[in-house]
Amino acid sequence: MTRTRLIDPKGWIFLAALAAFCLVVPLLNLGVAEGSGLHLPTYLVSLFGKYLAFALLALSLDLVWGYCGILSLGHGAFFGLGGYAMGMYLMRQIGPRGVYGNPVLPDFMVFLNYKELPWYWLGFDHFAFAALMVLAVPGLLAFVFGWLAFRSRVTGVYLSIITQAMTFALMLAFFRNDMGLGGNNGLTDFKDILGFPVQAQGTRVALFVATGIALALGYLVARFMTVSAYGKILIAVRDAEPRTRFLGYRPEHYKTLAFTVSAMMAGVAGALYVPQVGIINPGEFAPTNSIEAVIWVAVGGRGTLVGAALGAVIVNYAKTVLTGAMPDAWLFALGALFVVVTLFMPKGIVGSLIERFGSPRAKAKLPPEPEIAPKLAEEGQG
Amino acid sequence: MSDADLLAPVSATATGRPDDGHAPAQTKRVTDALLYLDDLRVTFDGYRALRGLSLTLDRGEMRAIIGPNGAGKTTMMDCITGKTRPDTGIALFDGVHDLTKLDEPAIADLGIGRKFQKPTVFESHTVADNVLLALKGPRSGLASLFGWRNRVEAERIDALLVKVGLIAHRGRPAADLSHGQKQWLEIGMLLAQDPKLLLVDEPVAGMTDAETAETATLLREIARDHAVIVVEHDMHFVRALQCRVTCLHEGAVLAEGSIDAVSADPRVVEVYLGR
Ligand SMILES: Nc1ncnc2c1ncn2[C@@H]1O[C@H](COP(=O)(O)OP(=O)(O)OP(=O)(O)O)[C@@H](O)[C@H]1O
Ligand SMILES: [Mg+2]
Numbered sequence: 001m002t003r004t005r006l007i008d009p010k011g012w013i014f015l016a017a018l019a020a021f022c023l024v025v026p027l028l029n030l031g032v033a034e035g036s037g038l039h040l041p042t043y044l045v046s047l048f049g050k051y052l053a054f055a056l057l058a059l060s061l062d063l064v065w066g067y068c069g070i071l072s073l074g075h076g077a078f079f080g081l082g083g084y085a086m087g088m089y090l091m092r093q094i095g096p097r098g099v100y101g102n103p104v105l106p107d108f109m110v111f112l113n114y115k116e117l118p119w120y121w122l123g124f125d126h127f128a129f130a131a132l133m134v135l136a137v138p139g140l141l142a143f144v145f146g147w148l149a150f151r152s153r154v155t156g157v158y159l160s161i162i163t164q165a166m167t168f169a170l171m172l173a174f175f176r177n178d179m180g181l182g183g184n185n186g187l188t189d190f191k192d193i194l195g196f197p198v199q200a201q202g203t204r205v206a207l208f209v210a211t212g213i214a215l216a217l218g219y220l221v222a223r224f225m226t227v228s229a230y231g232k233i234l235i236a237v238r239d240a241e242p243r244t245r246f247l248g249y250r251p252e253h254y255k256t257l258a259f260t261v262s263a264m265m266a267g268v269a270g271a272l273y274v275p276q277v278g279i280i281n282p283g284e285f286a287p288t289n290s291i292e293a294v295i296w297v298a299v300g301g302r303g304t305l306v307g308a309a310l311g312a313v314i315v316n317y318a319k320t321v322l323t324g325a326m327p328d329a330w331l332f333a334l335g336a337l338f339v340v341v342t343l344f345m346p347k348g349i350v351g352s353l354i355e356r357f358g359s360p361r362a363k364a365k366l367p368p369e370p371e372i373a374p375k376l377a378e379e380g381q382g
Numbered sequence: 383m384s385d386a387d388l389l390a391p392v393s394a395t396a397t398g399r400p401d402d403g404h405a406p407a408q409t410k411r412v413t414d415a416l417l418y419l420d421d422l423r424v425t426f427d428g429y430r431a432l433r434g435l436s437l438t439l440d441r442g443e444m445r446a447i448i449g450p451n452g453a454g455k456t457t458m459m460d461c462i463t464g465k466t467r468p469d470t471g472i473a474l475f476d477g478v479h480d481l482t483k484l485d486e487p488a489i490a491d492l493g494i495g496r497k498f499q500k501p502t503v504f505e506s507h508t509v510a511d512n513v514l515l516a517l518k519g520p521r522s523g524l525a526s527l528f529g530w531r532n533r534v535e536a537e538r539i540d541a542l543l544v545k546v547g548l549i550a551h552r553g554r555p556a557a558d559l560s561h562g563q564k565q566w567l568e569i570g571m572l573l574a575q576d577p578k579l580l581l582v583d584e585p586v587a588g589m590t591d592a593e594t595a596e597t598a599t600l601l602r603e604i605a606r607d608h609a610v611i612v613v614e615h616d617m618h619f620v621r622a623l624q625c626r627v628t629c630l631h632e633g634a635v636l637a638e639g640s641i642d643a644v645s646a647d648p649r650v651v652e653v654y655l656g657r
Contacts, residue, residue, distance in 0.1 A: 229531035230523060232511055234505040243502045246463060247575065248490035248521045257523045 004227040010350070010358075011223060014306040015216060021048075026205045042201050044278045047320065049208035051313045053273035056215045058296045058312035059305055063222045065294070066303030067231060069238035070157075074163030076290035077170050078138035080280070082267025084174075085137055087187035087280040088121060089130030090198070091236050094191050107189070108182045116303050118180040127194055134271040135264045136248035142263030143256060150252035150259075155241070163297035166288050171285035173237025192274050204276070211272045215309065218265045222305050225261065234258055295338050301348025310350060411477035416579060416609050417462070418439045422471035424457055424633070431457045432468065433633035439579070444605035446620045447613045448644075449630035450654050455613045458630070459581045463496050464489045466530055475579070487521070495577035499584045499613075501564035505557035509548055509567055512556050513539045516571035540575075546570035546600070561588040569600065579609045586619050598622035617645070617655070629654060 007015065025048055028040035057079050064070040096103040100110040104117055105312055122127040145166060159200075177183035196203040224284070225231050236244050237251040244251050274280045293312070300311020322328045345352050385625075412418075417439040424432040430452045439445055447455050460466035461473055464486040473481035479492055490496075493647055497602050520529055543549040546566040551559065556567060572580050582601065588593040599618055605625070606612060614620050620627060620641060627644045629637045631654070637647040644650055 225527065227513065228527050230527040232507060232515055234528055235506060236515055239504055239506055240502055243504070245486035246490055246496050247516055247571070248487050250487045250521070253523050
């Protein structure tokens with residue numbers, strides 16, 4: 001069988017651009033003297049790192065939405081959980097340097113009269129354990145959630161609604177002080193990561209580069225999955241789920257696997273985001289965050305992976321610029337962007353480029369329509 | 383095992399599909415027939431689509447099913463493939479597998495393949511990839527992520543595409559095919575699946591006479607080493623299949639026998655042929 005190559009031309013362009021970005025940014029920051037006009041301030045390095053973390057989140061969402069038809073409106077939950085796992089590690093690194101100087105308890109626990117560290121904080125002193133949790137917690141939640149939902153054949157709008165409910169429920173839970181995770185203030189005032197000061201210029205550059213590497217790896221994993229026979233079956237499930245069952249496939253297994261891998265990627269994105277922005281709070285679970293991520297993917301081009309990542313960067317750059325200029329206009333601009341893209345560029349930026357310049361084979365891989373609201377009629381089938 | 387045991391109605395699984403789909407097969411073969419349907423009853427919102435349908439198919443047999451619109455032909459296939467659960471009745475495959483207790487993938491796994499009345503192929507995949515996904519072999523997620531399905535030789539797929547006359551279209555998206563070509567692609571997918579029993583629902587709808595004749599030849603060839611059930615309205619085509627014919631009417635068997643006997647049956651003429 002002629003296999004689709006792991007890295008196609010658009011993949012090479014993407015990886016090359018990403019590599020160049022990850023070289024140039026550190027160079028302009030570390031290599032150019034601060035007074036020089038070419039110098040890139042460190043806050044911008046972290047801002048770009050944040051964009052790359054969002055790009056990884058968008059990529060993870062595209063894996064399930066673009067290739068499997070799962071319109072998750074709750075991917076922010078996995079992002080947030082990964083972020084909290086990293087945040088817990090960073091809190092433990094503060095040690096006795098908190099305002100209260102308690103050697104065991106983080107400040108917020110002292111403030112809330114905790115006598116001892118809750119059991120679920122154990123282990124987070126170790127980076128390896130925290131890194132494992134960054135993958136395991138979102139992965140496990142996605143596995144259980146996906147397994148229950150997909151086995152009951154919940155699809156389309158209903159599935160989207162329950163993913164939204166999931167992130168909303170998590171937000172409410174994390175807002176509570178007795179969750180032991182900092183309540184509405186969340187986790188912040190981080191000091192060190194792996195022994196390096198979080199605020200230091202070198203650490204910030206390293207975190208930026210690490211995010212770039214994670215994005216590249218995430219892309220390769222998603223690409224490996226989607227060009228394999230597994231990915232072809234995933235696409236078949238997206239387009240005609242009942243039909244795959246009569247061929248002997250179990251769509252619920254395929255979806256659960258994709259959903260779980262995707263959630264783990266989102267978790268990694270969250271974990272890289274937190275040290276760069278310096279805080280994680282329950283606001284990350286807000287339903288609007290998850291919806292914004294869907295818009296990034298739609299703008300960039302659903303079912304193209306590269307497009308999702310690009311969409312995240314473009315929309316967030318626009319957000320930075322616009323919220324700086326006219327803070328109140330952003331939500332309207334985002335809404336307008338979404339409407340314009342759905343009406344005039346239903347395949348997104350990258351999808352439209354492929355349509356114009358790509359091979360007919362590549363075109364066939366694209367979903368026929370962006371199923372923002374999948375047809376309810378399909379529920380009846382099967 | 384006595385007839386009374388055999389014919390005792392299997393309780394309908396009103397609670398829904400089994401969890402894993404791997405219900406334990408009965409240990410003793412209770413019939414030699416490959417497919418044994420007895421007194422199947424299906425009701426849709428009060429409408430009785432199947433009203434005591436009984437049919438047996440021998441190993442290696444080809445059977446044509448005719449009957450007016452709404453007779454229950456497709457519903458029968460739905461019951462065999464796990465899409466619809468009969469309210470009551472027996473459906474045994476290979477004498478041991480209770481089809482009323484299994485779900486669609488489990489039944490497909492037993493070796494029952496199906497072509498739908500409305501051709502259903504994976505439109506955004508190429509013709510060749512449609513066949514690739516149908517090829518018999520491990521179907522788990524991990525197997526398809528790393529396993530042999532990623533290393534299938536093009537020749538194997540091409541051989542099947544030659545058989546169904548679609549080799550020239552192997553790289554085209556299935557969405558671009560004509561209605562008749564999609565019918566053939568679905569037959570090609572059935573061949574790739576290599577099931578023990580093929581259920582073929584209206585394969586020649588939308589085909590020219592020449593294409594219809596070719597399809598009949600192809601199905602006869604397939605029937606040499608597979609059991610096949612073909613539903614069709616086109617009587618020329620049914621005649622060309624040269625097999626036993628069953629006429630369904632109002633959810634039950636009206637007549638069964640050779641094509642000449644069935645088409646001469648006055649009841650068949652009245653409800654179906656004489657329209
Ligand atoms: N899912 C369903 N819900 C409600 N009614 C149904 C359903 N499926 C079939 N029916 C009804 O059951 C009856 C039998 O339908 P079926 O599709 O089995 O007929 P058929 O013999 O295949 O007819 P045709 O030749 O038109 O394909 C029809 O009256 C149909 O409207
Ligand atoms: Mg029918």
